[in-house]
Amino acid sequence: MLATALLASSLPLCGQTSATPEQRANLLLSKLSAEEKIGQLNQVFDFSGLPGMPAPAQKLEDQVRQGQIGSILFVTDPKRINALQKIAVSEGAHIPILFGFDVIHGFDTEFPVPVGMAASWDPEMARKAQSIAAEEAVHAGVRWTFAPMLDIARDPRWGRISEGAGEDPYLGAAMARAQVKGFQGEAGQPLRFAATLKHFAGYGAAEGGRDYDASYIPEELLQNVYLRPFQAGVEAGAKSVMSAYMDLNDVPATGNTHLLREILRDQMKFTGFVVSDANAVGDLYTHGFSSDAKDAAFRAAAAGVNMDMGSGTYLKNLKQLVTEGKVSATMLDDLVRPILATKYALGLFDNPYADGNESTHAAMLAKHRDLAREAASRSAVLLRNEGGVLPLAKTVRRVAVIGPLGDSQYDMNGPWSLTAKPADTVTLVAGIRNKLPNADVRFAQGAQLRKQFPSMFDGLIGPKPEAEWDASKAEATMKEAVSLANDSDVVVLALGESALMDFEYASRSSLALPGRQQELLEKVVATGKPVVLLLFSTRPLDVTWASQHVPAIMDCYFGGTETGNAVADLLFGDVSPAGKLPVTWQRNAGQIPIYYAHNLSHKPYGAPDFTSRYWDLPTEPLYPFGFGLSYSSFEISNLRLSKKEIHTKDPVTAVVTVKNTGKVKADEVVQLYLHQKSGSASRPVRELKGFQRITLAPGESREVSFVVGAPERTYWSSASHGWTLDTSEFDVWAGDSSTASLHDTFSVVQ
Template sequence: MKINAIITIQIFFVLWAIRSSAQQTIPEVESLLSKMTIDEKIGQLNLVTPGGGIATGSVVSTNVEAKIKAGQVGGLFGISGPEKIKMAQDYAVKHTRLGIPLFFGSDIIHGYKTTFPIPLGLSSSWDMELLRKTAEIAALEATADGVNWNFSPMVDIARDPRWGRIAEGAGEDPYLGSEIAKAMVNGYQGNDLAATRTMMACVKHFALYGASEAGRDYNTVDMSKIRMYNEYLPPFKAAIEAGVGSIMTSFNDVDGVPASGNRWLLTELLRQRWGFNGFVVSDYTSVNEMVAHGLGDLQAVSALALKAGLDMDMVGEGFLTTLRKSLEERKITEEDITAACRRILEAKHKLGLFQDPYRYIDTKRPQRDILTKEHRKIAREVAAQTFVLLKKHRNTLPLKKEGTIALIGDLANSKNNMLGTWAPTGDPQLSIPILEGIKNVAPNANILYAKGANITNDTVMAKNVNVFGPRVVMDARSPEEMRKEAVEVAKKADVVVAVVGEASEMSGESASKTDLDLPETQKKLIRALVLTNTPVVLVLMSGRPLTIEEEMELPVSILQVWFPGVEAGNAVADVLFGAYNPSGKLTATWPLNVGQIPIYHSIKNTGRPQPSSTFEKFKTNYLDAPNEPLLPFGYGLSYTHFEYFDVHINKDQVGPEETVSVSVTVKNTGDYSGHEVVQLYLRDVVRSITPPKRALKGFKKIFLKQGERKTVTFDLRPNDLKFHNAKLNFVSEPGDFEVYVGTDSNTELKTTFKLVE
């Protein structure tokens, strides 16, 4: 026993030495630290926003200029532009004792001025190079405006569409979410953080924020560590392995302790187990909010956060106003403050700010690098690849570029709703609405437009979503009058295109909902349009999965376009008229109704599974609804048809360190060329903790011409067979595995293999 203990201790110190050697000290930073007073170190831990710029929260910092000159600010966010950035940097560099430069952050969630589709939409492309490119363009544009730190990507796993912030992430799956996390970090940061075209990424929200109870923002989260490790933490770990420079904490608690003050989360897991050596920033006033959580007054929670491993306090200024007192009362140590300050200074060093505080300030760059024709062209192409064809009815789609088209819906001609939620750096007035896009793509068609209905007739809802400007504009006419006009227009047309769904701020932060149906006024409009017997295409805009059982049963085609960004109208028109064949696949399951939530593809079996869709007493089911969702994860149709066959595996048995290859042939048997996302799911049949029914372990996006076939091969590597067991060890276990390959998570085409000792 003693020998084993000694060996364990020796291994620990070897690993610690390896980790420590990997985190080399930076002489320039250490020299600066040796000169700094306690107050100057505390000042570096303070992140503020001056207001009057980009709104991202309800609190605005005061006396910002004076605080910068007093050495009480480490970074700013919410401002941009070379002139403003230079003015603020001058305050820090020229008017403080040590001239420590600031860094400048911003929420650049899905593009800077060139706004791409919302992240949930981007994830639906299943194209990692495409996502990396959008992040690269965002970094190029943001740095041209002086911003060098981005509060993105958001990698929270989200399985409750009531939660509005599902719009900001990659959906429900940890494997796909991890791949997207890596792509986005690589796009923002590139290979050189000090390059003036790259910026530091900040992965958020650490951790578990997407599992807020009842889908209500900022709410409690409670889950086992097994679920954390296997389902909610992987995208964060992937971002760290990709080299992300910073991490933002979440608002929720983790094991009863709010994330911003959770030492297990920020130190034991993040730094000691995962080896993260960047810095950690709180979310907007989340340190102060620990008071409302019930953990003490501002001084107490600020000390708790610092001791836990939080380095920077966003806006709340609890660090600035209380840490000195806590130091004097020996509730924290000088080393606690120095360690946090060191990490902030190291980040500034990585950004090249000590070498040149003004390196990101170039008055020529905004005109050259921001919202260029090339960027808009890419935004248009990207958006088209995110749309998901939910339903095809007869041969309505693609549309012909001739005849008379009735374009119906408030969202069809609304610049204010094209960018979607969390696009604070974009200008909605520069967006292309769908009416304009259709006219651009089909100039020879006769377009008749009618509003048809307000987005909602609920005045309270309208007020709540119009916080950042008019997203829902109430028409002076009655709903009946607007609907009658739309019906008359529809009767004159060869086809109806009805643009329906959410206003942009009906999803996003502080936009949780308990009702995911389309607003009743829009449902009435759709019913009336269908009764005209004119073919109807629904273009559906939303930031989340919706409950559209009624609409799916109507004789209509449905194209989900999320919020497509600055080139919205042109991209939608490209897909409607067949210039691009829709290839998007859902990255979050669409429930039949809210009573099924949470519902996701990798759910586990119970001890009493229901073997079919037929109700059986004393099985896991509902009296009033089926178990199956409306639309499964990975789902998405095409104008053409893809046939899968000849699934093959290269070996029936594999050892724990071997790779197994799975191949499948895919043929385009339809009338159009197009992309298909081939998906691979794995089922571990028997293991020491209950396995999910299926887990995504691979995907490839391929292009097939009409009549073409391709063989797609996936390599399942040793880590793909592993999971975190009851002791949180990452292991694989011998036994049988089932492999499913197909077009979505419901595919039945499968093969098997055995993992042996």
Template structure:
């Protein structure tokens, strides 16, 4: 009996010892086997109100190492991290910087909640791609997605989790500096590009090679009055739903994790505090489950607009409208706890916002490995690689648009003797780049001069500045340019705008080519030799004068790292240009805004401009100099045999086909574009609307039949509250190489 008791005691003691050695279970939010929602619920339960406010606070970080270690302002930010008062930083880049501040967040705070690092990766992180407006001119959605994926991979390797792209603003106004970030003036095409960019940037977030995408600027920011940054917007609900909202919706449908408020008013209410936009439309109608972040300081600007009394009132109104994270105004961290304690905000409202921040920290795997995006070896191996530069070269070549090519001035013949390359921008790498180059470096890029020297041989290129960095000129600069041209067989002139004048807060009232550059063109034209103009700019410019002074015009935009190599390939004919404009080029500044998909007036101007009392200018044409969808090739294309059914119903689709023939001497690509017009509707529809395109390759002399299908969705539109309208009646269909030069047919929706 005693033996049995001893054995029982021994067993009991061993079980007690085993139980003592077994680790106590950790908090549920650290258990990776639980669902994200379960982990969020547990973490929210543990957080103080002040810690929740911290998760909604995003600060401009900067540098925390080196001399910054002793900087009082930077040390104050580190202390805020220790006190759990920061949920996200922007402008902290590189593995070393992000790892150091992440270490503070996860090892020196009560709950160890990791930081999200965000940065403006607009068209590349280290390898710089063409600006988005140029990239859109490629009409190559797979390449656009690929470009975004390369940028995301580099950004993720450099410790980043989040980028503030893509910009989905539709704009008709090239005075606005930020048109460079968008996809142009067309809504339907803007939807396709927005979705492609989201997919490329964000992927599925499981491989640590993608980053959170951010749809901006929500909403209608591209309609800023007079093209002025941060300007007022006054837009009808019909225009809002039919023209401006669809690209944001397409990006949300593509899975974008975050949406950024715009700076402007909509219906007299700042977008950041606009319940209709954020709560009614984005969250309820579109079922957006992601995070809404303010633009820089836009919480505080609610006061400046005159919509809130002070910062406390602004914070309440922004959160009540559905906005969540406060970028840099520091109002949430100051006022949110007080607003909840006073009953002016509910804990439910706060928890919903915080849960969306936490969701993406869990989704990115940061609770399991806070340093998942902070691998120095990976960073070193991933940035500015040969493979990445190859993609940048492809993108740059396909982004250029050939606007003029009289007497086949291009391509330049390989057996050509000397080429005179004129223009400060041909050599200046600093002027090649815009406001948004992330961590790219100008001195790592290929200039036009370097590209041409490499392609044609340095001995064949004679360079002259022609004009100064500010685009002014003088007699000596012009004389040197003419002298360089005198011994050449062809003259290539790089003109336009410095890249420094493209991007945020770079609005311009004058889009004419600078007088100094025009003087250079006039002097070179007098030599009697072919003059080829390369236009460097982040927006469409007024090229009316340039058109008369040149034999060829190649719109080069701002092309990024591989600029020179891409330009040389096109000039030499090793790449046949295939780009098409995505914004109309104005005939004159006073014509702006000018765009293809306008509404007919009650007194439209006839083609011959001979009708009395019509909607027209007396001094210039109504039409732009170059319309939407326009772009030449070194070959030519002929359109014929447009076929479509005569009737279609609300339940069926309408097949459309056309024959396209390459009638020139070069193989080439053509962007075949399909447009419609709803002839009679309860809300007047545009004179043309893009509803399809195909980018096809044709060998010289080859013919192809190109097929499209028009769906009921293509024939529908929205009323002023976003309800879909599909109305019977007559339609026209147009197919061609641009929005103006088309073949047309008619059908009826019954």
């Protein structure tokens, strides 16, 4: 193209592939004015593709011509992207734009929400899913995603639990590595797409689970739990990191030098660029942290935020700060350099254009539906199956699908499926009808899902909120559902939360089934018909009553485009469920926070005289971390260690034998947990240090091994104020959940 030729002739080193992206960026920096450099630090929103959104005050085309934009967010139309790129590379600074978008768990094809992918305990599946998401987005001209979200979440009232991997840093780190490699490719491969590690750091620990509220995290908890997935993402080569909105220990993350320089740059050795969360640079003033917008720009830049997302604070104030000498030329270059280097690494200077067209969406769906179906089935967790109710017989004639999530195409895609087309999505009703073409499969909604206090996102994203039903409609709808249950051979209940109930700005005070779903559940169970409860949500909901009265319960999360077909595969036995919980499932909200890796205390839960920490509720969760049932059964036995005594930096290998003792081919997730019995600080009762998902035929056995080295035993100690590798005796457990009982010990000596 002409613009590409102009670009190549005007920029030094553009065609010299032997030069590194950093070298090319340095040479380009020497040619740019301060204003052009500042423009590269500015990311703007373009909501022109969203209905009802106002047009920007200044046309983006004019800003691009003036070199005021380094990145644009929310554009996914290839034609518009190409038009803006043509202006960028043929006029002004001749620097291509980096188009970003929230490609969280799919683009044309939606895969399970991230916490659902974590429930698969299958990092390779997560890698494949995000590789496909990247492939699809690149066709549209989007070359940068704001994923993976790596926030550890131990309070399920927090709405954004949906985007992460749950409560555990080891599982979170495994999913971080897999997703970064999926988005970006393996080291040494050409870079087509850039990942962002977010939200740095501690966003998932917001007080009370209230999104945007402050987090207070002691350094040892920050280092040992909340930062571990970020370290893994950095080591996997992530090109960018997003600073969080909230205060961390009273210092906003976007102006937090300890976080962004001392930890991210110095400790973790991150060399990419930091982008703020939306408007977070300007919001340093709103926090009461900066004195004005200019001070906000200075504090964010000084802390190490390279790109200002959406607030325009850098664009309006950095030039004056440079003129006054508060921001040096070297500091400005340091902010711009990794952004330019990423654009070079992505090949944007060689070809910035999208190749997608009107047929691309359909082609991508056709290519990727099968893997989306497999991923959704691998993510489901079977919580209860009394009497072997599941799988259902394919000979069943009358199936009632009841519940507000039984036939909702939009909700099955899950939160952050911003480019998905609901018409492409298979609902539960459709999936069962596909599986049983000769059966009578009927649907009744039964109850309404509605927020008491909708957020700014409701109606902007997804369908507009429905008006609250009056009493007569609510009663009639429930009566219709109960009548349908009575007229069926089996009832499949589809209950839970709508996609936008598990979203940003979507925290909850209760974890009960929203609306009148509990009443619906109890009335359907009272019919005496066989009932299977399917949960669609990303939180662990309060299903204590159901756990005592419903024989079969499966947590399906939101599986994406192929949800209905995947769940039907599970219901009727074509696939055996093998997902495991990535979070501890509380009995009710009063137990929060509850997580398996707590400390012993002076009164351990396993003490002979222990009953409960509460006088009105057992301390134990309803379902433990790592739990999940199968249609088969497994025996995990014969734990042996390669050595009973090792030196501090030596590894030990643990081996177990796993046998499928059931009648169907199925997967099992074998898990290894460690406990350090003494040291410079108290350590958690158990910590996940290894897992493998394996497939076994009936009667088949396999040995599974885990290496426990110095990295698995190193922790940040508040006693030494640094990383510590102690001598100690260690407990080792292996099994199918965090309550595994197969046990041995080894000792670490100097």
